[in-house]
Amino acid sequence: MERLPPKPPSRADRVSLFQYLKLFRKDILSAQPARLYGAWMAEFRTPFFRSYLVNQPDLVDQILRKRPDDFPKSNRIAEGLRPLLGNSVFLTNGATWKRQRRIIDPAFEGGRIKETFPAMFAAGQAALERLEAEKDLIEVEEITSHLAADVIFRTLFSIPIEDELASQVFHRFRDYQRSQPILNLGAFIPLPRWMPRFFNRGAKQNAAEIRRLITTLTQTRMREIEAGTAPDDLATKIMSTADPETGDHFTTDEMVDQVAIFFLAGHETSASALAWALYLMAQYPEWQDKLADEAGAITGPDFAVMSKLKISRDVFRETLRLFPPVPMMVRESTCPERFRERDIPTGSQMVLSPWHLHRHTKLWDNPDGFDPNRWATENGKKCQREAYMPFSTGARVCTGAGFAMVEGVLLLSMILKDYRVSLISAPAPVPVAHLTVRGKDGIQLGLSRREASA
Numbered sequence: 041m042e043r044l045p046p047k048p049p050s051r052a053d054r055v056s057l058f059q060y061l062k063l064f065r066k067d068i069l070s071a072q073p074a075r076l077y078g079a080w081m082a083e084f085r086t087p088f089f090r091s092y093l094v095n096q097p098d099l100v101d102q103i104l105r106k107r108p109d110d111f112p113k114s115n116r117i118a119e120g121l122r123p124l125l126g127n128s129v130f131l132t133n134g135a136t137w138k139r140q141r142r143i144i145d146p147a148f149e150g151g152r153i154k155e156t157f158p159a160m161f162a163a164g165q166a167a168l169e170r171l172e173a174e175k176d177l178i179e180v181e182e183i184t185s186h187l188a189a190d191v192i193f194r195t196l197f198s199i200p201i202e203d204e205l206a207s208q209v210f211h212r213f214r215d216y217q218r219s220q221p222i223l224n225l226g227a228f229i230p231l232p233r234w235m236p237r238f239f240n241r242g243a244k245q246n247a248a249e250i251r252r253l254i255t256t257l258t259q260t261r262m263r264e265i266e267a268g269t270a271p272d273d274l275a276t277k278i279m280s281t282a283d284p285e286t287g288d289h290f291t292t293d294e295m296v297d298q299v300a301i302f303f304l305a306g307h308e309t310s311a312s313a314l315a316w317a318l319y320l321m322a323q324y325p326e327w328q329d330k331l332a333d334e335a336g337a338i339t340g341p342d343f344a345v346m347s348k349l350k351i352s353r354d355v356f357r358e359t360l361r362l363f364p365p366v367p368m369m370v371r372e373s374t375c376p377e378r379f380r381e382r383d384i385p386t387g388s389q390m391v392l393s394p395w396h397l398h399r400h401t402k403l404w405d406n407p408d409g410f411d412p413n414r415w416a417t418e419n420g421k422k423c424q425r426e427a428y429m430p431f432s433t434g435a436r437v438c439t440g441a442g443f444a445m446v447e448g449v450l451l452l453s454m455i456l457k458d459y460r461v462s463l464i465s466a467p468a469p470v471p472v473a474h475l476t477v478r479g480k481d482g483i484q485l486g487l488s489r490r491e492a493s494a
Contacts, residue, residue: 044408099379106434125300161341188308213308313363315478366430460490
């Protein structure tokens with residue numbers, strides 16, 4: 041029998057609100073019933089509001105693509121993330137969000153991704169050097185978190201992870217992601233301003249320290265820009281870009297908010313996806329060997345090699361299907377709606393779940409199986425268009441989606457070109473949702489040099 045990729049257990053179909061909140065506090069994914077993997081829409085009622093999980097592709101399209109202004113990002117999401125992300129583009133809506141995107145988006149256009157490629161490659165080489173000091177057993181999430189953070193610092197601020205400030209941010213963020221879920225109880229219960237937000241111990245203090253360190257980096261870069269000595273990297277590009285409609289630039293405080301979300305989106309999500317990709321390659325060694333052979337095309341920091349890494353691209357795309365780093369997103373209805381013969385009141389929480397949509401039993405062939413070949417099939421092509429959104433979709437699609445795909449494919453190939461990963465005699469990791477989808481107790485794999493095993 042085929043061994044399927046890890047999947048969290050589901051809760052009982054019916055539980056009390058108290059039981060659900062208790063399960064939710066532990067993990068969003070396992071707090072959901074199994075029926076959601078086959079449901080087009082499901083309603084969840086609380087004493088305070090209604091929530092609807094939407095899996096039907098045309099309704100998802102309505103919410104995210106066709107009518108995004110009618111379904112803005114829910115302010116309830118900010119309850120858990122505001123201490124770290126402030127007023128960043130991830131949390132804002134309306135005119136503020138549109139202004140932020142007008143300034144940010146030019147930094148991630150196609151040509152700019154090509155310009156960041158040497159920095160990505162250098163981070164990959166540094167990771168390979170660190171792996172030389174590892175023994176035959178590695179904690180994969182630690183490896184990929186270090187590597188993804190290095191990519192962000194090199195591409196954003198032109199400094200390696202070994203830089204003192206960069207290292208401090210990385211270690212603080214590692215502590216923060218383990219202690220803070222994507223959503224906290226404020227996402228379910230409207231809390232007055234004076235009431236504590238139930239942050240886990242240390243989360244708020246870590247967020248404050250991360251922002252203090254990012255402020256130092258940003259203020260230093262602002263001085264370098266004013267002096268004409270700033271490197272031509274993503275931070276300089278964003279801080280130097282004026283809003284084409286108003287001519288305004290980001291202030292230092294605004295830039296701190298944006299750097300915080302760049303670090304979350306570009307570090308946390310990339311680290312999660314790369315860790316699960318390596319686990320899948322250990323679980324399916326025949327695919328690992330194919331990818332490693334293809335990776336022989338990598339000989340240096342030449343962006344043209346990306347067109348040759350087709351197997352790695354399909355493997356990474358399949359990893360994002362099975363383990364979307366951000367498993368759920370929430371929008372809010374601003375007017376009465378009627379979906380699937382149900383009346384949706386104004387203010388309802390509309391939950392879009394890549395986790396469930398990507399494994400939907402009525403949409404995908406072999407939804408829980410690992411099959412990189414699916415992207416060449418008619419079912420895979422149709423689902424990619426209609427039921428695949430690891431970076432969200434529509435107007436609020438992640439501005440760094442192209443960056444992330446280049447980074448993930450390149451780094452996965454670089455690692456497996458030199459090293460072989462293998463399963464160990466331990467239970468499979470259980471996916472849980474912290475800031476991103478991680479292994480409940482980490483992800484451990486065996487590691488060996490390819491030359492030694494050939």
